[in-house]
Amino acid sequence: MNDIVRIPADVEAPDKIIGGFTARQIIIFGGTGVLLYGGYLLLADHVPPLALAVFAVPIAVAGIVLAIGRHDGISLDRYVLAALRHRRAAKHMTRSAAPAPPTWIAARPGPSPSPLRLPARGVTEHGLIDLGPDGVAAVAEVSTVNFALRTAEEQDALVSAFARWLNALSGQVQVLVRAERIDLSAAIADLRNSAPALPHPALSHAAAEHAAFLTDLSARHDLLRRQVLLIVREPAAGPHGSTALRRLDEAARVLSAGGLVVRPLPATAVHALLTSCFDPTAPPLPDGDDVIGGSR
Template sequence: MNDAHEPLSARIPADIEQPDKIMYGLTGRQVAILGTTAVVTVSVFMAAAPVLPVPIVVGLCFPLVAAGCSLALGRRDGMSLDRFALAALEHLRRRRTLVCAPEGVSEPPAWCQVRGRLPGPLRFPVRAIRQDGVMELDGGGTAALVRAGTISLGLRTAAEQTALVGFFGRWLNSLESPVQIVVQARPVDLSELTDRVVEAASGLPHPALRQAAEGHAAYLAELGTSRNLLVREVLIVLRDQPATPGTGRRGRGRARQASAVIVARRAVDTVRALTGFGVTAQALDADECVRVLSEAFSPSQTRPFPAADLDQPVTGDHTTEGPQT
């Protein structure tokens, strides 16, 4: 509000990490790439013009100009082409086969002829997992995992949708450290669930109930063989990096302990905030964190269908290929 009590508004870009534009709507990286391209192109033109015809010189300079403009102005998957090219080069430079070797992979003896490249050491960022679920990371940082459910906005009224979006926005604005929201989809196996339904059907008191249960089990068996079923899991990763890691073993231990307390408190606050607007949330303990990290190494491995909570409504977390039901 200004002195005349008139509402004021300001435009905030959706990408708050967007780099600043310094010249003609271009960022510093774009200006540097275009400037380098111009210098190289002019140098090639001045060196080749006295000895070659002009059309041939233009043909030599055109690929340089096209490559420079593409790197500076082009984008791929939301990333500028220069960063994408650097990431591709880094990916090609890395070794494809990684092994668990904390001490490093030793070079073979001189008499041994090795074909191809040696495997590289697997660098796992998690050093240890505490009983409360706080993970100790390399570099003195800590992290915690929160499993969150989902809600269906399509089944809510316009006022309820506005309130839920406002709740979620206030939670995002309350964050004081980087947070990662991971949505995983994994293949699911219904055979165990089908066996439980068949086993429970025999103990039902009425023949109609037994017939309905057996029909449902047959439907589950047919569904598991005819569809590619997926189960979805939403994880929130909370991290904390101590500003002063401390000196000496005791100092680093105290800094890591303080960081673990902070990230555990943030996990509790996240669960409380998400529960406040109807999203089921739970901070994962050590066993659940181990399960999540283990499944991350085998994303295509089929897992049993999770047991349903009879006290919670069905929200559509478990989806199949195609439209959600």
């Protein structure tokens, strides 16, 4: 008899330690209590109890809110720390050091731009992303299958193939699902150019109507396509670059049993991918444009 084991959707949820509270919440509660108790010991002989309560209540409320509050799925203490880091971080960054302003400018200068440090140092000729001291990363595009339309036996085979790949992992991987805009201008132009050459007038009319439909669809909607990427990372440079590519080959071999096609991205495709991540609204680069230089 098979037992059904329920796995929570949020597998990274922190464990509850005492009374349904996590370790982080208990630390916040404890720190707030220690702060209030220490203040009471220091001020009890010098400040009336009512004045102590006036100062203690806001501190206690702030500690409780920080411990149990959440904002956009993030605990409030993490959110506050992120806000403080953002407040202190540089807001203007440049690729190179900005020159000093001329001495004749009378206006009070603002903060100087900080250097922009990107995690990617370059892209090799084999399509590997050079992460500097963090190693290298190899990227592959993975096809998809419609799981819901498969039979129970086929679904079991798909799950088994994916489980075999997970059990065979020997390093860090990331499965990234991203959406990108589709440009139908080339397809529309091809339809319009080839419509007059079709062997039958009805086919030419259908091609022209389909081109008009695609034109109207592109004008009224933001057309998106889903892209699934598989990224493997090796912690160091040198021979580990070939290790990353070999791990992609192993993933392609194992996942092919589930009908998935794993296609490693060449250097030009990796360039275009990184560019679209920085500026999704920018038009695609022509072939051969070097966005991030570097080779190994």
